[in-house]
Amino acid sequence: MKKIYLSCFLLGTFFANAQTEIDAIMMSKNRFCVGSVYQYSSWDEYWEGTNKRENLNMGTVSTQSVGVMGNYGITDKINVLFNIPYVKTNASAGTMKGQEGIQDLSLTVKYMPFEKKIKNATYSLYALGGYSTPVSNYAVDYLPLSLGLGSQVATFRLMGDYQLGKFFATFSGAYLFRSNVTIERNTYFTDEIHYTNEVDMPNVININGRAGYRSDRLIAEAIIDNWVTQSGGFDITQNNMPFPSNTMNALRLGTNIKYTLKKIPELAFIGGTNYVIDGRNVGQSTSFYGGAFYVINFNKKVN
8 A cells, every 4th residue: 555654745735725646655543643834826928818928006916824634544545634824925016915814724535446566566545525614714705815705615636646656756736626606896897797706707618737756755746737717707808806716727747856865764854846838817826835744643552
């Protein structure tokens, strides 16, 4: 079984969503991995619909976040994960003031129903269910400087993993159901006028693939991630601010490294970067992150 005790992964880099669930590694029973990740992301160009442009009234838009994350092994096949980030946004030009505060709490149950070794290769399947909700009353209708989109999100993901020696490849797909949100105005325009403060949020499909080197002490991988908004979204209108229910698509490429110390095997460090290569109504952001995690063993010692 692919059980690496330091199996906490990385803080997500799209809308500050946690990505701890999509490594194909399980925390062993009664072990708790906890840590923190710092992330910095910035962009000075964005897509207004399919038109790529800059906005000198905003300059460079940046987001910093510090997330507290954990993963507990209920059994070797069932893990429970959490993530809660503190987020700060900023624009280098113009009059819009950046925001800061606690964003959304995310909870995920990760289940591995199947794992089988055939010759020298190991195949495994995973099913995941997640839920996230805002934990502070941040302004939703303040993009691109809002802390988040303010929606409650239920996520269902299926994932498969293949490992041959130290080489591995993991592929997963998820569907995100998003609740409606309320904003602090009673009228707004999308592709038509709405006389309400309730905004219908389109759902999302996320596809993620990763491959690279995996051992007990070192994981190094390349990542491709595609975020696709489903029907119900619309494009940013010309020279206007983004809106929570915009279509927001992003194709990202990235890398991630995790290194576990030899003399202190409970301690691991992670780091990585990613870049949006194509999008719709999102910034062309570059992100960097790094963090540390520690494993606490709650198994009873036998004399």
